Each structure stands twice: as structure tokens, then as C-alpha cells.
Amino acid sequence: MSKREVDLGDAELAVLRVLWDFGPQTVREVMEHLHERGRRVAYTTVLTFLTRLEQKGVARSDRNDQAYVYRAKVSRASVTKSRVKALLEELYDGAAGPVVMHLVENERLTADEVTQIRKLIADLDAN
Amino acid sequence: MSKREVDLGDAELAVLRVLWDFGPQTVREVMEHLHERGRRVAYTTVLTFLTRLEQKGVARSDRNDQAYVYRAKVSRASVTKSRVKALLEELYDGAAGPVVMHLVENERLTADEVTQIRKLIADLDAN
DNA sequence: AGCTTCCTACGACAGTGGTAGTAGAGCGTC
DNA sequence: GACGCTCTACTACCACTGTCGTAGGAAGCT
Numbered sequence: 001m002s003k004r005e006v007d008l009g010d011a012e013l014a015v016l017r018v019l020w021d022f023g024p025q026t027v028r029e030v031m032e033h034l035h036e037r038g039r040r041v042a043y044t045t046v047l048t049f050l051t052r053l054e055q056k057g058v059a060r061s062d063r064n065d066q067a068y069v070y071r072a073k074v075s076r077a078s079v080t081k082s083r084v085k086a087l088l089e090e091l092y093d094g095a096a097g098p099v100v101m102h103l104v105e106n107e108r109l110t111a112d113e114v115t116q117i118r119k120l121i122a123d124l125d126a127n
Numbered sequence: 128m129s130k131r132e133v134d135l136g137d138a139e140l141a142v143l144r145v146l147w148d149f150g151p152q153t154v155r156e157v158m159e160h161l162h163e164r165g166r167r168v169a170y171t172t173v174l175t176f177l178t179r180l181e182q183k184g185v186a187r188s189d190r191n192d193q194a195y196v197y198r199a200k201v202s203r204a205s206v207t208k209s210r211v212k213a214l215l216e217e218l219y220d221g222a223a224g225p226v227v228m229h230l231v232e233n234e235r236l237t238a239d240e241v242t243q244i245r246k247l248i249a250d251l252d253a254n
Numbered sequence: 255a256g257c258t259t260c261c262t263a264c265g266a267c268a269g270t271g272g273t274a275g276t277a278g279a280g281c282g283t284c
Numbered sequence: 285g286a287c288g289c290t291c292t293a294c295t296a297c298c299a300c301t302g303t304c305g306t307a308g309g310a311a312g313c314t
Contacts, residue, residue, distance in 0.1 A: 009302075010301090011302055012302090013218075028261090041302085043261095043304095045304060047263090048303075051262095067261060077229070080218055083218070084214070084229060084230065087211070087214060090210075091206065096234030096235065096236055096240075097236055099230065100230045100236065101244065102204070103226065107211075109223055109227065114248060117228065120228070120232060121244055124241055139271075153291090170274095174292070175273075176271095176273095
């Protein structure tokens with residue numbers, strides 16, 4: 001039903017981000033990283049999330065030493081893609097224009113980003 | 128907790144969109160519009176959604192004749208704003224760049240949109 | 255061998271979202 | 285004035301998400 005390939009809650013995504021940002025880790029390490037980011041969750045909560053992420057096919061685990069090590073199986077880019085797509089679909093039947101407009105107008109972009117966007121736009125014009 | 132001011136589910140949002148797209152309506156009319164859009168929901172389901180939207184402060188109703196007429200209290204733009212913000216926060220700690228990049232690269236834009244974006248970018252450069 | 259510590263498995267529970275049924279009020283028609 | 289249609293209020297229910305507790309195994313310290 002949902003347009004999202006990968007249907008993840010906010011807290012699950014936060015866990016996945018830790019895997020993206022810090023690479024393969026044990027439950028405990030993930031928990032510590034979450035704590036550093038101000039997300040105060042219990043060990044078993046993290047375990048639950050990692051288990052669910054694995055069930056959903058977006059992470060996997062390998063036994064190592066005494067503890068399982070979890071790693072992301074999907075990239076940040078692919079999650080971005082599906083979530084952005086879901087958002088466009090929900091709000092504008094899939095049209096990207098209004099959201100790009102909104103972003104360029106209302107959100108801060110660094111000078112580098114602006115340059116890159118200008119370049120992309122120029123490339124588009126080349127067609 | 129969630130970054131979204133207005134925390135709406137997909138189905139709730141679909142109802143809100145009908146209010147945006149067709150203006151103030153009765154429950155029955157909303158239901159019919161949803162059916163036209165392929166969303167086969169029961170009358171009472173629509174009623175539930177409208178009631179919830181009202182509770183959440185994003186719609187309101189006025190008694191009129193025999194039935195309540197519901198209308199949106201928040202604009203599509205403001206919902207776009209908060210959902211886009213939530214998405215940026217979730218995935219990139221709020222940075223807009225990567226998502227703009229993704230959109231320009233991967234989503235179809237009309238010629239008009241491209242022109243508009245180029246203009247916006249030019250304006251940004253003017254600062 | 256017993257105690258401590260760390261790990262995983264499993265279960266639990268409340269909140270929310272999606273979906274709908276039923277009951278009862280108001281009104282039009284015979 | 286009884287029947288039926290339409291509307292709203294209330295309740296229900298399941299799946300999913302966020303959150304954790306408890307139980308029990310492995311492994312080391314004393």
C-alpha cells in the first residue's frame with residue numbers, strides 16, 4: 001500500500017543512520033552512539049530495532065566473537081530515494097517541482113550546494 | 128518528539144488533500160472524491176478521519192443544513208514545509224543539499240520548473 | 255563451584271493509524 | 285405515526301512502532 005519500499009519508523013531510521021555513519025557495530029556500540037546523539041534508549045530497545053531492521057531486510061548481522069555485529073544492507077541514497085518519492089506522491093501526485101522550489105526557497109543551502117545545483121540545472125538544459 | 132508539527136498518517140493526508148483540492152465538503156462528498164481517486168473506504172472511515180483531522184487542528188467543521196461541512200485549516204504549503212523538514216532531519220540532520228541534488232538528478236522536472244529553479248538559484252547567487 | 259557480567263530470545267504493553275460496525279437522532283414520505 | 289434514509293457518536297479491532305523487562309546461556313573472576 002505504502003509507496004515506501006522500506007517502511008521504517010523514525011526510531012528505526014535513527015538506528016540505521018548509526019550503522020551508516022559508523023559502520024558495522026555491535027548492539028552495545030549502536031546504543032552508545034545513539035546516546036551520544038541524545039537518544040536515550042535501553043539496550044534491549046536497540047536490540048529490538050536491530051532485529052526488526054534485519055527482519056525488514058535493511059540490515060544484517062554476523063556472529064563475531066561474543067556478540068553479533070550489525071551492518072546496513074541498504075544505502076542512505078536508496079532510502080532517500082524511496083522516502084522522497086513517497087513524499088512527492090503523498091503531497092503532489094509525484095511531481096517534484098513544488099518540493100524543489102520549496103527547498104531552494106526556504107532551506108539553507110551552502111555555496112557549494114548552490115554551485116552544484118546550478119551545474120545540474122545547466123546539464124538538464126543541455127537536453 | 129517527532130519533528131512534524133502536524134503528525135498525519137498517509138490515509139489522513141489523502142483526506143486532507145481532498146479538502147485542499149475540492150474545498151469545503153461534507154463527509155459524503157469527501158468519500159466520493161476518495162473513491163474517484165481509487166481509495167475505497169467506507170463512509171464511517173472517512174468520518175473517523177475527518178474527526179481526527181479536526182482533533183489534530185488541521186481541519187474544522189461547520190454545521191450546515193443537515194450535515195457538517197469540513198474544510199482544511201492548514202495549507203498544503205505548510206504541510207509540505209513540515210514534512211520536508213522532518214525528512215531532512217531524519218536523513219541528513221536537516222541539510223537540504225543532498226535532497227535537492229537527488230530531486231534534480233532523479234526526478235522529472237518540467238521545462239517550466241527548470242526555468243523557475245534557475246531563476247531562484249540566480250536570486251540566491253545575488254546575495 | 256558460585257557469582258557477576260554480558261549477550262540474545264521472547265514476550266509485553268501502550269499509543270497511533272487504518273478500517274469499519276452499530277446505535278441512535280433528525281427528517282421526509284406515505 | 286411508522287418506515288426508511290442519512291447523518292453523527294461511540295466503540296472496536298488489528299497491525300505496527302517505540303519502549304522495555306525478564307529469563308536463560310556463555311564466559312570470566314575469586
